[in-house]
Each structure stands twice: as C-alpha cells, then as structure tokens.
Amino acid sequence: MSVQAAAMEGRLPERGLGVYDKKVGMWIFLCSEVMFFSGLIGSYIILRFGAGNEWPLPGEVLNIPVTAVNTFILICSSVSMVKAYAAISQGDQAGLRKWLIATVVMGAIFLGVQAYEYSELINHGFTPASGLYGSTFFTMTGFHGFHVLCGVVSMSYITLKAFRGHYTKEDHQGVEVIGLYWHFVDLVWIILFTVVYLI
Amino acid sequence: MATEEGRKHPNYMAVWAGLAILTAVEVGIVYLGFSRNVIVMVLLALAVWKALLVAMYFMHLKFEPKAVSIVAASPLLPAAILIIFILFENFG
Numbered sequence: 001m002s003v004q005a006a007a008m009e010g011r012l013p014e015r016g017l018g019v020y021d022k023k024v025g026m027w028i029f030l031c032s033e034v035m036f037f038s039g040l041i042g043s044y045i046i047l048r049f050g051a052g053n054e055w056p057l058p059g060e061v062l063n064i065p066v067t068a069v070n071t072f073i074l075i076c077s078s079v080s081m082v083k084a085y086a087a088i089s090q091g092d093q094a095g096l097r098k099w100l101i102a103t104v105v106m107g108a109i110f111l112g113v114q115a116y117e118y119s120e121l122i123n124h125g126f127t128p129a130s131g132l133y134g135s136t137f138f139t140m141t142g143f144h145g146f147h148v149l150c151g152v153v154s155m156s157y158i159t160l161k162a163f164r165g166h167y168t169k170e171d172h173q174g175v176e177v178i179g180l181y182w183h184f185v186d187l188v189w190i191i192l193f194t195v196v197y198l199i
Numbered sequence: 200m201a202t203e204e205g206r207k208h209p210n211y212m213a214v215w216a217g218l219a220i221l222t223a224v225e226v227g228i229v230y231l232g233f234s235r236n237v238i239v240m241v242l243l244a245l246a247v248w249k250a251l252l253v254a255m256y257f258m259h260l261k262f263e264p265k266a267v268s269i270v271a272a273s274p275l276l277p278a279a280i281l282i283i284f285i286l287f288e289n290f291g
Contacts, residue, residue: 018264027267031274038278039285046282046289059229068226072219079215082257086208183257187250194246198229199239 026177030184033147037188040143041195044136055133058197061126062137063117070113071193074148077106078186081155081179091169093162100159100175103182107152114145137196144192147185154178207262214256221249 017024048055058064080102087095118138121127128138158178161167167175225245228238255261260268 017266017270019267023267024270027270031270034274035278035281038274038281042278042282042285046286050289064226064229068222071222075215075218075222078253078257079211082211086211089208180258183253186257187253190249190253191246194225194242198225198242 020173022173022177023180026180030180033184033188037140037144037191040136040140041191044140045195047132047136051132058199061121061133062197063120064197066113066117067193067197070110070117071189073106073113074110074186074189077103077110078183080106081182085172085175085179088162088167088172088175089169093165093167096162096167096172096175097159100155100162104152104155104159107148107155107182111145111148111152114141114148140192140196144185144188147188151178151182151185155182209256209261211256214252217252218249221245221252 080099084096084099084103087093087099126134126137128135128142155178158174161174225242228241228245233241254271258271260271
C-alpha cells in the first residue's frame with residue numbers, strides 16, 4: 001500500500017497526536033467511560049458516607065476473599081492480553097493465539113465468578129431492591145460486568161480473526177485497541193474492588 | 200507501511216508481580232488493626248498506584264507520545280467536577 005493510501009485510511013501515525021486513528025478513537029471512548037463510571041462510583045461514595053452507620057460494612061455482606069481472587073484473575077487476563085500484543089508485535093502468530101485464548105478464558109471465568117457471587121447474594125436476601133446499598137452495589141458491579149461481557153465478546157471476535165491469520169507484525173492495530181479496552185475494564189475493577197469491597 | 204514500532208516492551212511479568220503484591224497488601228491491610236482513616240487513605244493510594252501501573256505499562260502510556268497521556272487524563276477534571284456537584288446536591 002502506498003504511503004498516501006495508508007495515510008488516507010488513518011493507518012499512519014498522524015502528525016498531531018502521533019498515533020493512528022483507531023487508537024485515538026479508543027482512547028476518546030475510554031474517556032467517556034471514565035465519566036460514566038465516575039458518576040456511578042462518585043454517587044456511591046457520597047451516598048454511603050452520607051448515610052453514616054446505616055449501611056452495613058462490605059465485609060458483612062460481600063464475599064471479599066472470593067472477589068479478591070477474582071480481581072487477581074482479571075489482572076492476570078490483562079497480563080495475557082498484553083503478552084498477546086507483545087507476541088504479534090514481534091510476528092509471533094502462535095503466541096498471539098495462545099495469549100488471546102487465555103485472555104478470553106480468564107475474562108469468562110471472571111464473569112462466571114461474578115454471576116456466582118450475584119446468585120449467592122440474592123439467595124441470602126441482598127438484592128438490587130435492598131435499599132440504596134443494594135441498588136448502588138448491583139448497578140456499579142452490574143455495569144462493570146456488562147463491560148466485561150462486551151469485552152469478552154469483542155475479544156472472541158479478535159481471537160477468531162487471529163486464528164484466520166488476519167494480524168501481522170506490521171498491522172495488528174485491532175489487537176492493540178481491544179487491549180486498551182480490556183486494560184480499562186481491569187482498571188475500573190481495581191478502583192471498584194477497593195472502593196466497594198475494601199473500604 | 201510505516202508504524203509506530205521500534206517501541207519498547209517493558210517487563211510485563213514484573214508489572215504483574217507488582218499488581219499481585221499490591222492486591223495482597225490491600226486485602227491484608229483491611230484485616231490489620233489500623234484506624235479507619237489510615238486504612239482508607241492507604242487503600243486509595245494503593246488503588247491509584249495499581250491503576251497507574253496498568254495505565255502506564257499495559258496501556259503503554261509511558262511509551263506513547265505525551266499527547267496521548269493528555270487525552271487519557273482529560274476526563275479527570277470533568278469527573279472531579281461531576282462528583283463535586285453530586286456532593287453539593289446531596290448536602291448543599
């Protein structure tokens with residue numbers, strides 16, 4: 001492809017920001033997601049610490065050990081994601097596929113454990129209707145889980161493309177960009193876990 | 200085709216180890232007998248540290264042009280304003 005054609009397609013680093021279009025687009029999308037989660041988490045913090053002692057302590061209601069392990073699993077999936085990116089940036093197709101599958105599997109495990117957590121909580125009477133605590137908890141973690149689900153679905157698509165040999169050492173923008181989304185989902189969980197489960 | 204490559208890859212496993220250790224410290228701190236305010240401050244600092252590790256190394260911000268970091272940091276001020284307004288609405 002000629003340089004002009006590549007530039008027209010937005011595949012070259014632009015002079016302004018120095019990165020290609022897809023990456024700029026993903027970062028701007030992530031900025032909007034920051035606002036989204038800030039609204040939810042900020043509201044939770046204000047409601048909870050304005051309610052004084054009326055809300056139970058997280059440890060009394062939530063399963064901190066299981067969720068801590070789940071947090072670790074999500075962090076591991078971020079590592080496998082970045083290893084997949086590192087692999088394809090060196091042209092290692094086998095490594096790309098291996099690490100992408102690991103990421104999808106660990107993302108799915110995270111979702112499974114969250115679903116299990118939800119069923120346990122609901123069986124013990126803690127539901128989205130359990131006052132402000134219940135509604136804020138399930139809204140925050142539910143929306144995060146939905147983001148993880150979208151990530152797993154997108155990641156599966158990227159993995160399919162990887163198995164079809166769609167990515168090369170020269171062109172693997174899709175892998176990098178989905179990686180950014182995945183790391184963001186992990187980052188939000190890092191904040192969520194600390195604020196909702198530990199504090 | 201020109202790309203941004205020639206970029207460096209940090210030691211991802213070292214970052215992973217750091218994240219794992221910070222998570223373990225976070226969970227452990229809750230069960231030690233510090234005062235509530237100390238726990239909250241330490242937990243928030245650790246969470247920010249972990250978030251920065253993910254952003255700088257996994258999301259490659261450390262190795263991108265500075266302009267990308269500016270874009271990435273740009274929602275923090277509006278987010279702070281949002282939260283301040285929620286605060287005033289609840290307690291104003």
